[in-house]
Amino acid sequence: MNGRRIVFVGAGGAGLTAAFTLARRAPDAQITVFSKDPVVAYSQCGMPFVLDRKILDFNKLVIYQPPVFKDLGLDVRTSTAIEEIDLDGRAVTTEKGERVEYDRLVIATGSRPFVPPVPGVHLPGVHTLLTLEDGKALYERLKDALNVVIIGGGPIGLETAPAFLDAGAKLTIIERVPQLMPSALDPEMAAIVQAHLEQKGARVITGRGVDSINGTARVESVTCAGEVIPADLVLLSAGIRPNTDLAKQASIDLGVTGGIVVDEYFRVRRNGKVLDDVLAAGDCAEVTGLITGKPVIYAVGSVANRQAKYVADNLLGKKTPYPPVLCPAVCVIGDLHVGNVGLTTHACEQAGITPLTFSARGATRARYYPGGKTVDIKLLSDGDRLVGGQIIGEEGVGGRINVLSLAIGKGMSPADLAGAETCYAPPVSPLIDPLTYAAEMLALKVARAKKSQ
Amino acid sequence: MNGRRIVFVGAGGAGLTAAFTLARRAPDAQITVFSKDPVVAYSQCGMPFVLDRKILDFNKLVIYQPPVFKDLGLDVRTSTAIEEIDLDGRAVTTEKGERVEYDRLVIATGSRPFVPPVPGVHLPGVHTLLTLEDGKALYERLKDALNVVIIGGGPIGLETAPAFLDAGAKLTIIERVPQLMPSALDPEMAAIVQAHLEQKGARVITGRGVDSINGTARVESVTCAGEVIPADLVLLSAGIRPNTDLAKQASIDLGVTGGIVVDEYFRVRRNGKVLDDVLAAGDCAEVTGLITGKPVIYAVGSVANRQAKYVADNLLGKKTPYPPVLCPAVCVIGDLHVGNVGLTTHACEQAGITPLTFSARGATRARYYPGGKTVDIKLLSDGDRLVGGQIIGEEGVGGRINVLSLAIGKGMSPADLAGAETCYAPPVSPLIDPLTYAAEMLALKVARAKKSQ
Ligand SMILES: Cc1cc2nc3c(=O)[nH]c(=O)nc-3n(C[C@H](O)[C@H](O)[C@H](O)COP(=O)(O)OP(=O)(O)OC[C@H]3O[C@@H](n4cnc5c(N)ncnc54)[C@H](O)[C@@H]3O)c2cc1C
Ligand SMILES: Cc1cc2nc3c(=O)[nH]c(=O)nc-3n(C[C@H](O)[C@H](O)[C@H](O)COP(=O)(O)OP(=O)(O)OC[C@H]3O[C@@H](n4cnc5c(N)ncnc54)[C@H](O)[C@@H]3O)c2cc1C
Numbered sequence: 001m002n003g004r005r006i007v008f009v010g011a012g013g014a015g016l017t018a019a020f021t022l023a024r025r026a027p028d029a030q031i032t033v034f035s036k037d038p039v040v041a042y043s044q045c046g047m048p049f050v051l052d053r054k055i056l057d058f059n060k061l062v063i064y065q066p067p068v069f070k071d072l073g074l075d076v077r078t079s080t081a082i083e084e085i086d087l088d089g090r091a092v093t094t095e096k097g098e099r100v101e102y103d104r105l106v107i108a109t110g111s112r113p114f115v116p117p118v119p120g121v122h123l124p125g126v127h128t129l130l131t132l133e134d135g136k137a138l139y140e141r142l143k144d145a146l147n148v149v150i151i152g153g154g155p156i157g158l159e160t161a162p163a164f165l166d167a168g169a170k171l172t173i174i175e176r177v178p179q180l181m182p183s184a185l186d187p188e189m190a191a192i193v194q195a196h197l198e199q200k201g202a203r204v205i206t207g208r209g210v211d212s213i214n215g216t217a218r219v220e221s222v223t224c225a226g227e228v229i230p231a232d233l234v235l236l237s238a239g240i241r242p243n244t245d246l247a248k249q250a251s252i253d254l255g256v257t258g259g260i261v262v263d264e265y266f267r268v269r270r271n272g273k274v275l276d277d278v279l280a281a282g283d284c285a286e287v288t289g290l291i292t293g294k295p296v297i298y299a300v301g302s303v304a305n306r307q308a309k310y311v312a313d314n315l316l317g318k319k320t321p322y323p324p325v326l327c328p329a330v331c332v333i334g335d336l337h338v339g340n341v342g343l344t345t346h347a348c349e350q351a352g353i354t355p356l357t358f359s360a361r362g363a364t365r366a367r368y369y370p371g372g373k374t375v376d377i378k379l380l381s382d383g384d385r386l387v388g389g390q391i392i393g394e395e396g397v398g399g400r401i402n403v404l405s406l407a408i409g410k411g412m413s414p415a416d417l418a419g420a421e422t423c424y425a426p427p428v429s430p431l432i433d434p435l436t437y438a439a440e441m442l443a444l445k446v447a448r449a450k451k452s453q
Numbered sequence: 454m455n456g457r458r459i460v461f462v463g464a465g466g467a468g469l470t471a472a473f474t475l476a477r478r479a480p481d482a483q484i485t486v487f488s489k490d491p492v493v494a495y496s497q498c499g500m501p502f503v504l505d506r507k508i509l510d511f512n513k514l515v516i517y518q519p520p521v522f523k524d525l526g527l528d529v530r531t532s533t534a535i536e537e538i539d540l541d542g543r544a545v546t547t548e549k550g551e552r553v554e555y556d557r558l559v560i561a562t563g564s565r566p567f568v569p570p571v572p573g574v575h576l577p578g579v580h581t582l583l584t585l586e587d588g589k590a591l592y593e594r595l596k597d598a599l600n601v602v603i604i605g606g607g608p609i610g611l612e613t614a615p616a617f618l619d620a621g622a623k624l625t626i627i628e629r630v631p632q633l634m635p636s637a638l639d640p641e642m643a644a645i646v647q648a649h650l651e652q653k654g655a656r657v658i659t660g661r662g663v664d665s666i667n668g669t670a671r672v673e674s675v676t677c678a679g680e681v682i683p684a685d686l687v688l689l690s691a692g693i694r695p696n697t698d699l700a701k702q703a704s705i706d707l708g709v710t711g712g713i714v715v716d717e718y719f720r721v722r723r724n725g726k727v728l729d730d731v732l733a734a735g736d737c738a739e740v741t742g743l744i745t746g747k748p749v750i751y752a753v754g755s756v757a758n759r760q761a762k763y764v765a766d767n768l769l770g771k772k773t774p775y776p777p778v779l780c781p782a783v784c785v786i787g788d789l790h791v792g793n794v795g796l797t798t799h800a801c802e803q804a805g806i807t808p809l810t811f812s813a814r815g816a817t818r819a820r821y822y823p824g825g826k827t828v829d830i831k832l833l834s835d836g837d838r839l840v841g842g843q844i845i846g847e848e849g850v851g852g853r854i855n856v857l858s859l860a861i862g863k864g865m866s867p868a869d870l871a872g873a874e875t876c877y878a879p880p881v882s883p884l885i886d887p888l889t890y891a892a893e894m895l896a897l898k899v900a901r902a903k904k905s906q
Contacts, residue, residue: 013884046821046879054880060821159878302877305884328876339876368499368513398881399852402888406859406873420859423781423792424755425612426499427507428851431466431758435855 003103003277004030006315007092009082009246011035012044013301014282015108016076017308022315023072031074032100034092036081039132041068045301047135048156048332051142051163058136085250087270087278104277104315107247107260107268111240111283111299116151120213126234129156138235145169145233149222151210153180155331155338157237158193161202162334169233171202174224176238178207183239183347184329184340188359189378189390196336240299242284252278259286259297264321265314266307279314281307290324290409291343291387292351298327328405330398337397341405342388348380355380355387356449358414358442362434364396366426375400377438381414381446391435400435415443456556456730457483459768460545462535462699464488465497466754467735468561469529470761475768476525484527485553487545489534492585494518498754500588501609501785504595504616511589538703540723540731557730557768560700560713560721564693564736564752569604573666579687582609591688598622598686602675604663606633608784608791610690611646614655615787622686624655627677629691631660636692636800637782637793641812642831642843649789693752695737705731712739712750717774718767719760732767734760743777743862744796744840745804751780781858783851790850794858795841801833808833808840809902811867811895815887817849819879828853830891834867834899844888853888868896 006022008015011033019033033040041064049055069076077094084093091101113128115121127138138160148164150157153175164171173180179190180197194204208225213234215221222231242259244252253269255261261269266279282304286295303325313320328341348355357380365372375393377400379386389404391397407417417439424431459475461468464486472486486493494517502508522529530547537546544554566581568574580591591613601617603610606628617624626633632643633650647657661678666687668674675684695712697705706722708714714722719732736752738760756778766773781794801808810833818825828846830853832839842857844850860870870892877884 043819043821043879045877046819049822049879054823055821063821300877301884302875305877306874323872326874328874330876330878330881332878332880337878337881341874341876366496366499368496368508368516369502370507396852398876398878399849399855401876402852402856402873402886403859405875406856406870409873410863410865410869412863416863417859419776420855420862421759421779421781422755422858423783423794423851423854424498424753424758425783425785425790425851426496426502427785428783428790431754433855 004028005101005103006031006106007100007102008033008106008108009092010108010110010282011037011040011076012108012110012282013304014308014311015106016041017305018106018108018281018311018315019074020072021309021312023074025312026316027073033074033076034080034082034094035076035078037131037133038079040076040078042132044130047129047132048159048163050135051139051160052166058132058139061132082246085246087250087275090277104279106311106315107278107280107284108282109243109246109284112243113236114239114241115236116210116238118210118213120215120219121236123213123215123219124217125215125219125232126213126236128236129160141233142167147230148172148233148235149174149229149231150235150237151222152236152238153182153206154237154239155181155184157235158197158333159331160235160237161197162200165200165202172229173197173202173204174208174210174222175206176209180204180206181331181338184331184344185338185390186345186378189376189392192376192392193333193336193338196333200334240283242297244284247280247284252280255286255295257286257295257297259295260284261286261295265319266311266322279311281311288324290326293324294351296325298325300327300329302329303327326405326409328401330401335394337393337395339391339397339401340389341401342386342408343380344388344390345380348382348387353382353387356383356442356445358438358445360434360438360441362437363430364393365428366430369426375434377434379414379438379442381442383446383449385411385413386417396429403435413443414439414446418443457481458554458556459484459559460553460555460557461486461559461561462545463561463563463735464490464493464529465561465563465735466757467761467764468559469494470758471559471561471734471764471768472527473525474762474765476527478765479769480526486527486529487533487535487547488529488531490584490586491532493529493531495585497583500582500585501612501616503588504592504613505619511585511592514585535699538699540703540728543730557732559764559768560731560733560737561735562696562699562737565696566689567692567694568689569663569691571663571666573668573672574689576666576668576672577670578668578672578685579666579689581689582613594686595620600683601625601686601688602627602682602684603688603690604675605689605691606635606659607690607692608634608637610688611650611786612784613688613690614650615653618653618655625682626650626655626657627661627663627675628659629662633657633659634784634791637784637791637797638843639798639831642829642845645829645845646786646789646791649786653787693736695750697737700733700737705733708739708748710739710748710750712748713737714739714748718772719764719775732764734764741777743779746777747804749778751778753780753782755782756780779858779862781854783854788847790846790848792844792850792854793842794854795839795861796833797841797843798833801835801840806835806840809836809895809898811891811898813887813891813894815890816883817846818881819883822879828887830887832867832891832895834895836899836902838864838866839870849882856888866896867892867899871896
């Protein structure tokens with residue numbers, strides 16, 4: 001290894017995973033991992049389900065206990081924020097003033113919830129959900145909450161919505177743009193999510209922003225388009241921003257997305273010059289979108305985890321270029337699984353693509369087999385390849401998203417996907433998989449469009 | 454269309470589906486469909502689940518009622534066996550002596566259960582499960598059965614096994630070769646299926662054949678390797694044979710598999726000469742295996758259904774060549790989903806391939822999320838591409854088999870599959886999908902094998 005002292009700032013999905021991999025493969029490395037949080041190695045992604053009492057205890061989310069770090073020879077410093085990076089001196093300084101030198105530095109500071117610039121947003125009772133402490137705080141308040149407002153129609157708030165409803169609170173969700181989950185779904189697919197939430201008892205307001213959050217000692221209401229909505233608890237879920245304070249302070253280059261610019265080996269830049277000894281990965285760093293070739297922030301754990309392996313490889317001197325990212329994702333809202341991969345129609349348009357689309361509603365089992373669910377599928381093509389897909393249903397979503405991810409990732413056309421054989425048994429799928437059907441119909445549309453050119 | 458009078462012999466997954474498609478697309482065609490069975494347009498595949506009372510009535514399996522045929526202008530003749538095909542005279546003759554002329558003929562006579570040449574096999578109380586009448590007869594007997602023996606470890610018998618167990622019968626399954634499901638699974642994967650059945654109360658005997666089925670008026674016992682096993686009901690599930698009596702009688706060429714030889718347009722041959730006006734499809738016809746390039750019989754509904762579209766295309770003069778077949782399949786044994794695609798180790802060896810394999814046991818959800826199931830995965834590579842896979846678990850099998858089917862079908866390597874991004878949410882999958890993990894480990898094995906060459 002090129003330099004033995006490796007410092008990670010951030011012990012989340014990217015940082016800690018990379019540190020673990022490195023520790024296993026390079027036992028001689030001297031690895032220090034800093035986290036400003038008191039607990040590390042827990043699953044953020046599980047928190048909505050603890051809040052909804054599907055999982056009985058936040059402690060269940062803690063995947064590794066500190067002795068594991070010791071065994072691996074990892075020095076994990078919790079509750080220790082890094083306040084400064086000295087790139088020239090190759091050292092970081094903790095909030096306690098301790099200076100720690102490195103041969104290689106990995107910045108994996110994650111993201112943070114976007115806090116909209118709304119009056120009253122810092123009132124007590126206004127929550128975000130990022131860390132375990134956030135989760136626990138929300139859990140405590142949740143018990144007594146009668147009126148909850150979620151500001152923003154992003155996935156984290158929607159995954160948490162059932163927790164409020166199941167606790168008996170009156171829930172209002174306010175999203176500024178005219179649909180829920182705008183970065184993952186097309187409007188009519190988002191309407192399915194909205195109908196599901198409404199059917200569970202939520203009120204959903206879209207296309208209207210929040211004017212103010214009101215209260216004296218704590219939050220009492222939210223004003224939305226002139227209407228005053230009572231609220232004793234507010235959850236902000238209006239998207240995330242890469243957490244780049246530290247990078248900015250060190251004059252590390254940020255990109256158009258606001259995230260840290262990295263090359264395919266996760267090396268950062270200062271004034272356009274690549275730094276060989278400083279990497280950045282996870283939610284705080286930009287990646288290249290597979291379809292557009294453009295920089296993008298994908299703040300999901302699966303992407304961060306995958307990046308961690310490349311980071312470890314690169315730290316070990318095994319130069320493995322990280323490929324562009326497609327980012328299949330699935331969000332679980334009560335019983336509803338909401339999956340997406342690649343571009344939405346809006347994202348296509350932004351990228352100069354006028355997509356051909358096909359939407360299909362199918363079933364997850366043979367129609368005579370009990371317990372089958374409806375599955376809604378929308379596929380998008382640029383007139384040649386598949387470029388995106390959205391799938392919503394109560395079962396069979398994850399597997400189909402992964403099929404789509406493979407197809408899109410390998411540059412397949414709708415006809416390629418339609419031509420793929422699928423398995424069949426009445427309890428498992430209909431004879432013709434709805435994804436195959438959607439691909440077939442989109443392939444016809446593509447063929448017709450090509451003919452009429 | 455080339456000739457208006459189209460005759461189908463067989464109204465199952467291949468024949469009736471092709472006839473439907475044709476009727477919709479060529480309303481001027483004069484289509485006659487013969488079936489020797491009294492009821493058509495039902496799902497054979499659903500029968501094990503009616504027997505197990507998951508589905509409450511055999512009538513639920515009937516997908517289309519006769520008025521639908523009328524509406525489409527289809528003349529469907531049930532309970533009418535064809536006894537002869539006159540290729541030169543272009544006519545078929547029914548068992549009632551009626552002669553019906555055709556311009557184009559489609560033979561879709563399906564398969565039938567293999568009846569092993571064992572003394573006593575024709576005794577009353579010895580059942581097979583192919584038609585709706587078979588299903589109903591078995592259902593009637595099932596109620597009073599105390600001791601059941603399933604002869605053969607094929608999927609149809611195993612899917613039906615839970616029906617016997619749930620009805621309280623003592624069940625013994627006897628398979629001549631040393632494992633269950635030998636054409637779908639490797640031995641250690643079959644052992645998982647066996648353990649599942651044993652845990653549900655079945656006795657499983659492998660590696661031993663049946664000497665005789667014994668009884669006077671009806672079956673009373675089965676003798677297996679000298680042991681007399683009481684039996685008041687026997688189900689034969691020792692594989693299937695293509696139903697080619699009619700084709701044979703007409704001197705249509707049969708292949709090495711015993712199935713009807715067809716070209717990529719499903720045209721049959723007589724003495725090696727292609728007949729332009731006679732097609733065969735479904736279980737009765739050979740297909741070309743995708744990996745081996747060799748003829749094979751795949752008797753599954755998904756294959757028959759897919760073929761039906763090509764048959765309709767070809768009858769309409771739209772020459773669409775049918776590609777080689779991979780045949781992903783899934784068999785549901787109580788709660789257990791048993792999936793496979795491509796070649797087993799044994800099939801590899803028969804094809805001259807020494808496979809590199811990797812087996813992994815994973816989970817279907819994040820480990821802290823309740824309700825997750827174990828999933829067992831085995832992948833096979835020829836040292837370059839993926840050539841087969843087997844997946845067993847109580848959920849998440851079908852979707853992963855379809856991912857594998859796409860990967861194998863497009864000639865991908867284990868590394869290609871490992872490189873595909875997958876979606877993640879705790880209730881839907883672990884952070885790293887077990888299929889991705891298995892592909893990754895197999896890719897390492899393949900890389901090491903290449904290096905050491
Ligand atoms: C409620 C919720 C649900 C989610 N659900 C899913 C899901 O279902 N599927 C999915 O794929 N993704 C999900 N995600 C996203 C996923 O959790 C993140 O993408 C992933 O954790 C990102 O990993 P990371 O290492 O980049 O950042 P994080 O895991 O957030 O880690 C950031 C680390 O940086 C540390 N840090 C930051 N600044 C400093 C500093 N100055 N000094 C010291 N330490 C610092 C933090 O303490 C922390 O240890 C969810 C996220 C949330 C919040
Ligand atoms: C119990 C069971 C469970 C199954 N489960 C699954 C599953 O889960 N998934 C899956 O993919 N596949 C499954 N299969 C297989 C699937 O049902 C068959 O592959 C499919 O039906 C084959 O279609 P086919 O048209 O070739 O034959 P069939 O559907 O069997 O149709 C044959 C037709 O030919 C007719 N016929 C035959 N000879 C004559 C004659 N001389 N004159 C007139 N008519 C004649 C018959 O009456 C019938 O109409 C299962 C099969 C069974 C029996």
